[in-house]
Amino acid sequence: MQRLQEAYAEEHISHEEMDERLHQALTAKTHSELVQALASLPEESVGTTSTIAAVSGRIQRRGAWRVPRTLKVESALGRVYLDLSRAVIEHPVVDIELQLGTGRAKITVPRDAIVDVEGLRTGWKDPLYRTRRRSHPGGPTIRISGTMVMGRLKIRHARR
Structure with a gap:
């Protein structure tokens, strides 16, 4: 959720796309579903x-x-x-x-x-x-x- 919120704040995704991806991330049942929700977001630079x-x-x-x-x-x-x-x-x-x-x-x-x-x-x-x-x-x-x-x-x- 934090990565999606940061991507929205930095204008990498629209408000609608953030809502859609948040729903996808929160309802993900497998690791691959979660990865899909985070696809194409900028890589994290801190905290790795x-x-x-x-x-x-x-x-x-x-x-x-x-x-x-x-x-x-x-x-x-x-x-x-x-x-x-x-x-x-x-x-x-x-x-x-x-x-x-x-x-x-x-x-x-x-x-x-x-x-x-x-x-x-x-x-x-x-x-x-x-x-x-x-x-x-x-x-x-x-x-x-x-x-x-x-x-x-x-x-x-x-x-x-």
Whole structure:
């Protein structure tokens, strides 16, 4: 909604087109439908990389939060929970860079997402992830990289 409002304010789209695209974005049921609502808008210049950091405790993101193009997560101790199942993912590829000491990490990705964990180095246990048997075209690619010293990463696809 913010990108559409900014495009309207900068006169890239008309008022009628903004209303139409807002309706399309708010009623989108798949990632590809959301991408269509944002098609031909100018690229975002700010906010494409975000960092979430904590020394200890819990890092948690869930619900309808906006996922940046690159997300860096840094935690020395504690748990990390990222739920992307209802998040707004505007980019075809999202890079999540983990820098974790000890503790557990859990990432829930959309049903139609493709997950790549090749860039992740683990010091203790390998990540728990099973590739989906049936893929749904049009989903984002989630690339997970970085380092986990101790702890375990569990990745799963959303059920709905």
